Amino acid sequence: MGRVQGAQKRNPAKLKTTSHDMSLSDFGKEYRESVKEMFQRIHEYNSRGGEAVSLQERYTKLLMRKGRQKKEEKEQELRSTDRGHLQIMEERSSDKYSPITIQDLFAPDEDGFIPNIVVLQGPAGIGKTMTSKKIMLDWASGNLYQDKYDFVFYLSCRELNTITGNINLVGLLSTSCRLPCPGDLVSILKDPGSQRKLLFLVDGFDELSWTLGKESEVCHDVSEETHKEILLQSLLRKRILQRSSLIITTRSLAMKKLNTLLDDYRCVEIQGFTREDREEYVHKFFGYAENADKALRIIRDNDIVYTMCVVPVTCWIVCTVIQQEMKKDLALIRCKTITSIYLLYLEVLLTHHSKKDRCVDGRPRDINNCLRKLCALAHEGVLNQQILFKEEDLQRHGLSLCEVESVFLNENIFHWEVRTQTYYSFIHLSVQEFLAALYYGLDGGSGNEETRMDPFPLIISEGKSLREIFIEHPHLSLAVQFLFGLLNEKLVKTFLEVTRINISLPARSVIEEWAMKVMNGEINTNDIVYLYETQDEDFIRRVMSQRSDLKVSRSYIRRNVRNHAMQLDYCLKTLKGESFLSLYFMDLTLDAECQKSLSLFVHRSRGILFMWCKFQRRYGEDEDSSSGDDEGSSSSGDDEGSSSSGDDEGSSSSGHGEGSSSSAHDEGSSSSGHEMVPDILSYLRNPKSEIEILDLDGCGLSSSSCDVLRSILITNRSLIGLYLSYDNLQDSGIKLLCEGLRHPDCTLQKLM
Template sequence: MQDKLLFSEEYEAVTTRKTSQDRMNKLFSVIQHWTNSQKDKLYQVLKRNYPATVSIMEKATNQGEEFATHVETHKENIKYHFELIKDRNSRLGESTPLWRRYTPLVLLLKFRGEEEKKRELSSSGEEQAQILIDRSSEEYSPTSIEELFNPGDSGGVPKTVIIHGPAGIGKSLTGRKIIFDWATKNLYKDKFDFLFYLSYKDFTKITGNLSLAGLINKTSRLNLSPDVMSYILSNGERVGFLIASFDEMKCSLKEQSEICQDPFKEANRDVLLRSLLKGQLVKGASLIITTRPFLLEQLQTFLPDLPRLVEIVGYTADAREHYIQMYFGKRDSEKAVDITRRNEVLFSLCTVPFMCWVISTVTKQQISKYPSNFTTDTSMFLYYLKGLIIYHSRNGGMVHCLKKVCALANEGVLNQKVLFEEEDLRRHKLSVSLVESVFLSNVFFHGDIGKRTCYSFVHHSFQEFLAVLHYTMPGERESGKSGMRVVRESTYLPEICKGQSLMDLLEKHPHLALPVRFLFGLLNQTQIEDFNKSADCNLSFQGTTAMITWLFGGEITQFDTEHMLFLYETRDDEFMQYVVSRAVNLTFSQCQKSDNWVYQLAFCLKACEGKKVTLSGYVLNKEHMSALVPVLKKCSQVCFRSCRFADDVNSTSGWKNSLFASLVIQDSKIEDL
C-alpha cells in the first residue's frame, strides 16, 4: 500500500484470507495482471523488507534453471549417441538411423502354457503368422514400450520392469529405442526427469572403485557438480536407470553380498550394481532391465519388489515386411519382401530381429543376381550362427558349448521334441548360464504345486539346423582322410537320414525333411571353411557314396523335384558332377512345383555338360527357358518329353536353333499358358 502497488480493495482481498497460503495465492492472482514495471517494484520491496526470503527464492530459481539446463544437455547427449547405430558389418564411419532398424516387436506380460509354447516354436508360414496375431490379442496381455509403467490390474505401478528374451530377439535395440524416445519424444515425461543408460560395455570398462555419481557422469558424458548430482539423486522418484544386457555383466546376486548406500562412496562395480538393484543407492528410483531369461529367477529373488516381466516374442508377419522395407528403402524393397516371403523357412525365423537383419543384409548383397545365385537356407543359418558366435565370443567356451548344444538339438529332432527338461540338459552336461543361453532359453510353466522350468531353442528350424551340425563335430563325424575328393567311398550314413531313401523319408518321417536338406547344404566345403575361419570352429563334413545311394534309393535313374531341391542346397558343382557321373539315366522330371525350381534344375543341368539329358513333364515359359537354355546348349542332346511350352517361348534366344547339338521333342506342345 505504501508503495502504491495495491489498491485498497486489492489489499483487503489479500489480507482477509485466513491462511498464509490462501493470501499468497490471492496475491499471485492479482500480480499476474501487473506490468513489468510494477513487478520490478514488488521485487525491490520484498528484497528490502525480506532479504533472507528473497535470497532463498533466488537460489531456488537459479537451481531450477541450472537443473533444466542439465536435463536438456543430457537429452542432447543421448540424441547424439543413440540416433545412429552401427550394423555388425559396418565399415569405418558407416552408421544407420535407429528408425531404419527398429520395428515394434510383440511384447507380452503373460506366460503361455506348454502346448501353446510348443506351437509357437514348431509353427511356420501362415500358421506362425496367425499365432503371433493371436498373441497380440488382449488374452495374452500385450504391451508396448510406452506402457511399461502403466498401472497393473491392481492399480500398482512397478518400480522395476524386466524385458527378457533369447539372444538376437531385439532386447538391446528395444533398450536403445526407449532411451532415445525419452530424450526426443517425451516418453515417460511425467515419470522421469532423468533416465540414465548403463550398458554392459560401460560397466565392464570400470577398473578399480567408482561411485555411482562418478559412473553416471562418465557413462552419460555429464560433468555434474556434487551439489547438482545430490539434488538429482535425492529426488529418486523422478530418476530411472536403464540397465542394458544385464546378463553380460556377470554380477553376483548373492543376498549376503556387500551393499553400498551412498551414491558418492566409491565401490567396485559389482557392489554398485547390486546396490542399485536393491534400491539402496537411489531411494525410489525405477529400473528397466534387459536380459536373457536364465537370470529371471535370480533377479526376481534379489529385487526388493516384484518386477514386471515383459517377454519379447518377436516380429509379426507385417512387422517383418516393415523391417525389410525400412532396411532397403524404396529401392528393391518390394523384391526383397517377395524373396523372403516365398521362403517359408527363412521368413518364419525372421520373427527374430537378428535373423531378419542377416537375411536382409545377404539379400541386399545378392539381389542384383536374384534369383539364379541366391543364397541357400543352409548358408543363411550359417551366417546367423556365425553372427551369434562372433558377437558373444567374448564370453569364452562358445565352441565347446556348441558341440553339446548340437547333440541336444539332434536328440530332440530325432524324437520330435522342442521342449527340454533339466535331466535332458544334465545328460548332455549342459547348464543354461551365460554361454549356453546364446542358444537355449528358459521357459516357465505351472507344475502340480509349483513351477516347472523347461528349455528351448529360439525356433524349431534353428534347432533342426543345430541338429545336423552335430554330424560335423569333431568326434561325431566319420573318421577318414581329408582331401580334395568331394565324395568318399563309404557306407557311413548319418543317423538322421531315416528310411531307405529320400522319398521313403518324406513319406514316413516328413519332420526330418528340413534337417536332412541342411545336411546336404553342409556338403559345401567352401562355406564350411569360411565359417570355421570366422567363428574359430572345426566343423567338417564330406559326402559319402552311401548318402547318394540313400538319396535316390539305389541307382540314379531319374531326378525328381525333391532330389533337385536337396542337391541344389549343396551349391557344390563338384559334388553335383560326381552325382551325375553315377547316373545311369539323366532324366529330370517335374513331379511338383517348388519355389525357384527352374534354378534348381539349371544347377543340376550345369553338371551335365556333354551328356544326353531328358526333361519330362515340365511347363515352361520364356523366363524359364532364358534360365535353362545357357546350360542346355552344353549338353550333347536335349530331349523334351511330355512338356508344355508357352507361346512366348519361341522368342527365347537360342531356342530351337543350331546352338543345340541335338534336340528331340516328344509329346510336347506349345499352348497359351
C-alpha cells in the same frame, strides 16, 4: 574410483563444460541433447570405421506381450513355419494375448497395478538392445515418457564388466552416461522429489560376470564407493533410490538370478517381427521399393528363412546377403542356401552375442566344447522329436546354463496346477535341426566311431530314398538338408576363418554314395533342393547325369521352398556339357533362367517332354497371384505342431509351380494380363536339333506361341511327334500350325 576400459567404444557425444551454478533444468536439456547425439546412429555388425545408420530410420517395432506363454503355445510356436507361424504371430498381437508397446510399459494393468520395474526378456538377437536404445532416443527427443521421467540413464552390462576397482553410483553414471558434472548429478540423485522421476535402463543383465557369489554387503548412498556388483544389486533391490524406476533387458536364462534381486515387476516378452513388421524392416533396410520388393519375393520363397526372419538379427543377415547379391547383378539376385544363412546366424551369435569372458584370441572360453554339447542336445531332441528339455536333459549333456548356452537356449517357465515347471528350448525348431546336423561335423559326433561313419544311421544305412524320408521320418528331413549343406567345403572354410571352429564331416563319402544311389532314377524337386544345398557343381552333375534319361518332376510332398526355379536353374547349369537320350519335366515352374540353361543341351536329346509345366518370364513372377491361393490353404502340420520341415503330403498349393496340374494350366499362359511366348520355344527352333518327340501337354500355350511352333515344324528336320493337349491354341493358332504342317520341310508324323 574405478576405471572403465574402452569407454569410448560408442563414440559418445561430449557435453559442454558446466558450472555448479547451472540450473538443473539447463543441465537436463543439455543431457537430453547429449543422449540424442549418442543414440541417433547405430553401428551394425559389419560396419566399418565411420559407418553407421540412423536408429530412427532403421528401427522397426517388435511384438511384445505381458506375462509368460503356456506350454502348448510355446510348442506350437517352436514347431510352426510360414503360414502357421504368421498366423500365430498375428494372433499374439490381438488383445487376447496382452500385447504391449514401449509407450505402455509402465501403464496400469486391469487391476490398477502400476509397476516401477519392467523386465524385457527374449532370446539373443531378438532386439532387446535396439529397443533399449530406441527408448533412450525417443525420451531425449521428447517423444516418450515426458511427463513421467526427467532423467533416463542407460547402463550397458557389457561395459560394466570392464570396470575394475570400487566405484559409486555417481561415478558409474558419470562414466557410463558421459556426465561431466558430478555435483549436479549428486543433487539430482539425492533429491527425494526427483527420485520418482528417474528411470534406469539396465541393458543385458545376462551378460554380467558375477564374481562375488551371494550378496554380502549393501550400498545405501549414491556417493558410497563399493564393488560394482554390490552397487548394481543395491539399485535392483531398491536399497538406493527406492522411488526410481527400472527397465531391465535379459535373456531368459538369467531370469533365475534376476528373480533373486527383484520383488515385484512386470514381465514383458519380446517375440519378434510380425508379417507387417518384417516387410517394413526390409523396406527400411533397402530404401528403394523395387529392391525391397525383390528381396521380399526371395525371402518368401523359403518358408524356413521367412519364418526365422521373425528374429531381427536373422532378418538383418538375410537382407545383408541379398543386398550383396544385388550389387553383383540386380536382375539375377539369388539368396544363399539355407545352410549358409544359418551358419551366418551362428557366426553372429558367437562373435557378437556371447558372454565377454574371452580368451586372448577374442573367442568365448572353451566355445568348441560348449557348442558340441549343445549340438548333442539338439541331435538327441531331433531324433526323439523333443523340443522342450528339462534341466536334467541339459545336465546329462554337461550344459551348465552359464556359458555360451545362454545364446542359444531359452528358459520357459510354465504354470502347472499349483506349481511351475521350467523347460528349455532353442529359439526355433529349425535352429535345433541345424545344430543337430552340425553335431556330425564337430569331431564326428563326440567321438562315436559308429556315428562317425554313418550319420543319421536310421536313414542312410537302410538305404532309404529322400521321398521315403519325407514320408516315414519327416522330423529328420530338414536336418538332412543341413547335412547336405555342410558338404560345401568353401562354406565351412569361411566359417573356420571367422570363428576358428572346424566343421568336418567324416562320413562325406557315405553321404555322397547314398545320394548317388537314392537319386538314380527320377529326380523330384525335393532332391533338387538337397543337391542345390551342396553348391558342389561336380557332385550335382554326377548325380543328375548318371542315367541316359533325365527325369525331373514336382514332389507332391510339400517342402520348405515354394519356388524351386532358382535351385533347378543352378542344377541345370551344371549339365551344359551333358547329353541325354530324353528329357522329362513334369509339373515344374521354369523361369527364364531355367529355360536358358536348358537351351545349352536340350537340342541334343531325342525326346523332350514338358508336361504340365509352367513357364515364367523372370524369377519370382506371379508372386502376387500365387500367394493368394497359398495363403488360403492351411498347413495342418503347422497348426497341429508338426516338424518345422513343413511336410504336407498331398498339399494342393504351395506357391510357384506348386499348385495342382489344373492350376498350372490355368495360370501358365499369362501372368500380367497378356499372353506370353515361353523362351524355351525359341531355343527349340534349331536346325541342328535331334529332337524327335516334343510334348507340351498342359503347359498353357496360347495362339501367341503357335508362330514359333510353326517355325519349329519347319526348322527341326528330325521332329516326328508334337503333343499339345490341354493347351489353349484357339482357331488362329491352329491355322498357323497347319501352315507349318503343309511346308515341304516339315517331317511331323503325329500331332495331338
